[in-house]
Amino acid sequence: MTPATPRSPGGFQPSDPDxxxxxxxxxxxxxxxxxxxxxxxxxxxxxxxxxxxYREELTQQHGYFQAGIVGAIVDNAGGYAGYSLMPADASVLTVEYKLNLLAPADGELLLARGEVIKPGRTLVITRGEVHVFRDGRMIHCASMQQTLMTLHGRPDRPAAGRKEKGS
Amino acid sequence: MTPATPRSPGGFQPSDPDxxxxxxxxxxxxxxxxxxxxxxxxxxxxxxxxxxxYREELTQQHGYFQAGIVGAIVDNAGGYAGYSLMPADASVLTVEYKLNLLAPADGELLLARGEVIKPGRTLVITRGEVHVFRDGRMIHCASMQQTLMTLHGRPDRPAAGRKEKGS
Amino acid sequence: MTPATPRSPGGFQPSDPDxxxxxxxxxxxxxxxxxxxxxxxxxxxxxxxxxxxYREELTQQHGYFQAGIVGAIVDNAGGYAGYSLMPADASVLTVEYKLNLLAPADGELLLARGEVIKPGRTLVITRGEVHVFRDGRMIHCASMQQTLMTLHGRPDRPAAGRKEKGS
Amino acid sequence: MTPATPRSPGGFQPSDPDxxxxxxxxxxxxxxxxxxxxxxxxxxxxxxxxxxxYREELTQQHGYFQAGIVGAIVDNAGGYAGYSLMPADASVLTVEYKLNLLAPADGELLLARGEVIKPGRTLVITRGEVHVFRDGRMIHCASMQQTLMTLHGRPDRPAAGRKEKGS
Incomplete structure (x- = not known):
């Protein structure tokens, strides 16, 4: 789970050591x-x-990972890239993302990586790339550009009473 | 399942009656x-x-529908809006989509609607809106703009042998 | 200059009467x-x-309005749509925009219209449409989706000393 | 005009030597x-x-390069990045672009760079970055993601009779 070699492409210093x-x-x-x-x-x-x-349950009509599922994991990779730089008492919100699908997401595993390109106090801009592994090859299948918002003073905790929803 | 009043906002004539x-x-x-x-x-x-x-399994850390799930259904709504106008022997591919999240997708039901704004021979441009229903109110929670590609001469059928993938 | 029939598609109430x-x-x-x-x-x-x-100076290699010029005016139409709802002491910033070019911008006049789809305290989301007039016809040539930011307490005034830049 | 050190980030081989x-x-x-x-x-x-x-004529209300002008040059940088890989008898069209503005484009010179990230037969996906030079510093002010279309068999030449338009 812990990456072998922590990399910080932008050389960012997190405000929260934890x-x-x-x-x-x-x-x-x-x-x-x-x-x-x-x-x-x-x-x-x-x-x-x-x-x-890969799971069959995640596929679209041709048997590839569905585009929206690709979007869901890269949106999250970008979101947590940004959240890593936010203060401990903040939470993160996706304002928008734009996803280009470059090749069919046809393979055994999706790997999504998000990186901050501009950390602002309120808005954080990220980029994301998704690769799919197929038969030992790694294929670049999607690129994302994303805007996040920092919600200061609103720690990321489950809302009380949420569990009852829908019941 | 069949809508009570089929509407065609753009007044489009489908090339395939079926x-x-x-x-x-x-x-x-x-x-x-x-x-x-x-x-x-x-x-x-x-x-x-x-x-x-709504299902608890679709939620992010605050108990709302996760942004990527919102993206997955509106990408599909846009994709099938475009596919409805394509010839019978074509299939549809999402080239890209851009999603703005306007409000938390916090509610009992998501409703995604896609509409073609420009049908071209190769590229089809669509727009999508997502509303969430909460306590009898309908809240506009996301807007999408999307580019689709028509793959002529490649009917949308499951690829043979797909079922074995991953096994 | 004043529109004959002021329309407010979203029924918005401006906070600044002026x-x-x-x-x-x-x-x-x-x-x-x-x-x-x-x-x-x-x-x-x-x-x-x-x-x-239309001016020849605004054209690309085929004699149409260049895509970036189409973007420049619709970015501005969206920006001022949002700015109209902001408080008197705020200024507006474009966070991002996404532009789909639907048809060649080939004609005598471009008409860009921006509309707010979601006014937030900090972020305002807009949509824009561009039409081109050619030989009496009006052709839908571009669609935009845009995110704006309200800079509270920073009225939109020219910065002092700006005139000297570049000299 | 000729760059000192031609770089090809993607290691692309142009189909047209000229x-x-x-x-x-x-x-x-x-x-x-x-x-x-x-x-x-x-x-x-x-x-x-x-x-x-920098020219005063290109500025918005705060004296910076206007966002749409930033978009116009980076759209073009991406477009020609893609066009460099297209066959000699093709022309290029921008399908869409998405631009994030990361910092005010406040400075003496804008530098836009476009790079192909995925060259397809019909669609080419690019990325663009814009930097602004101010007082000897280089500031990253915008990031773009773009979709281009190759128009095969339609060489990029001025359309005959275009000069008369508007007269």
């Missing part, structure tokens, strides 16, 4: 990640890596 | 839609509507 | 608009319209 | 580039660089 635990705890609260079968496989200051193994 | 069955069959082959619990609830010439009821 | 003068004054300070030959031809609560007559 | 002259000739036909004062300062297989010196 950012990695904070990211992992938040990721763990995202029920959708467990549901899809996604794992957080790397986190550093300003970057994040998520992996998603 | 477009609705073709869209439904393709949607049915998208295993990910059944996995998420999404239903195709409306299809017309140049538009498509998909609904997704 | 929004129209404020928008016009800011537009007048954008030297690039005069340079391109663009005119502000309509402003209302949450919408703005800009026109740009 | 791509550089072809790009320069097309750039020269874009009247808008001369009008803005932009220069093509570097071209290689899959990349292109355009510079735009």
């Amino acid at each position: 950012y990695a635990e904070r990211v992992r705890a938040s990721f763990g609260r995202q029920k959708v990640m467990a549901f899809l079968g996604a794992e957080l496989t790397g986190i550093g200051p300003g970057w994040c890596e998520i992996r998603l193994p | 477009y609705a069955e073709r869209v439904r069959a393709s949607f049915g082959r998208q295993k990910v839609m059944a996995f998420l619990g999404a239903e195709l609830t409306g299809i017309g010439p140049g538009w498509c509507e998909i609904r997704l009821p | 929004y129209a003068e404020r928008v016009r004054a800011s537009f007048g300070r954008q030297k690039v608009m005069a340079f391109l030959g663009a005119e502000l031809t309509g402003i209302g609560p949450g919408w703005c319209e800009i026109r740009l007559p | 791509y550089a002259e072809r790009v320069r000739a097309s750039f020269g036909r874009q009247k808008v580039m001369a009008f803005l004062g932009a220069e093509l300062t570097g071209i290689g297989p899959g990349w292109c660089e355009i510079r735009l010196p």
Whole structure:
């Protein structure tokens, strides 16, 4: 789970020394990640890596990972890349993302990597790349550009009473 | 399942009279839609509507529908809006989409609607809107702009031998 | 200059009753608009319209309005749509925009219209459409989706000493 | 004008050995580039660089380069990055671009660089970065993601009779 060689492409200094635990705890609260079968496989200051193994349940009509699922994991990789640089008492919101699908996401494993390109006090801009592994090859299948918002003073914790929704 | 009043906002004329069955069959082959619990609830010439009821498994850390899941259903609504106007022997590919998240997707049901804004021979441009229903109110939670590509002469059928992947 | 029938598609209520003068004054300070030959031809609560007559100087290699020029006027139409709803002591910043070019911008006049789709305290989301007039026809040539930021407490005034830049 | 060290980040092989002259000739036909004062300062297989010196005529209300002008040059840098890899008898069209503005474009010179990230037969995906030079510093002010279309069999030449338009 811990990356062998933490890299910080932008040379960012996290304001919260415990950012990695904070990211992992938040990721763990995202029920959708467990549901899809996604794992957080790397986190550093300003970057994040998520992996998603192939499952038939995640495919579109041609048997590839569906575009929206590719979007879901790279949106999250970008979001946690940004969140790693935010203060301990903040939470993160995706304002928007734009995803170009470069090749069919046809393979055994998706690897999404998000990186901060501009950390601002309120807005954080990230980029994401998704590769798919097929028969030992790694194919670049999607590129994302994303805007995040820092919600200061609103720590990322589950809202009380949420569990009752829909019941 | 069939919408009470088929509407065609752009006044488009489908080239394939059996477009609705073709869209439904393709949607049915998208295993990910059944996995998420999404239903195709409306299809017309140049538009498509998909609904997704709340499930705890689809939520992010605050208990809302995760942004990527919102993206997955509206990408599909836009894709089938475009596919409805394509010839019977074509398949559809998402080139890119851009999603703005306008409000938390916090509620009991997501409703995504895609509409063609420009049907070209090769490229089709669509727009999508997502609303979330909460306590009897309908909240506009996301807007999408999308580019699709028509793959002529490649009917949308499951690829032979796909079932074995991953095994 | 004043539109015959002010429309407010979203039914927005401006917080500053003098929004129209404020928008016009800011537009007048954008030297690039005069340079391109663009005119502000309509402003209302949450919408703005800009026109740009054909000039050979604005064309790309095929003689059409260049895509970036189309982007420049619709970015501005969206920006002032958002600015119309901002408080009197704020200024507006484009965070990002996404532009789909739907048809060649080939004609005598470009008409860009921006509309607010979601006014937030900090972020404002807009949409823009560009039409080109050719031989009496009006052709939809571009669609934009845009994110703006409100800079509270920083009125839109020329920065002191700016005039000397480059000298 | 010729870059000192031609770089090809993607290691692309141009199909047309005379791509550089072809790009320069097309750039020269874009009247808008001369009008803005932009220069093509570097071209290689899959990349292109355009510079735009500060002029008061290109500024928005705060005295910075206007966002749309930033978009115009980076759209072009991406477009010619893609065009460099296209066959000699093709022309290039921008399908869409998405631009994030990262910092005010406040300075003496804009430098836009476009790079191909995925060259397809019909669609080419590029990325662009814009830096602004201010007081000896180089500031990253915008990031773009773009989709281009190759129009095969339609060489990039001025359309006959275009000069008369508007007269």
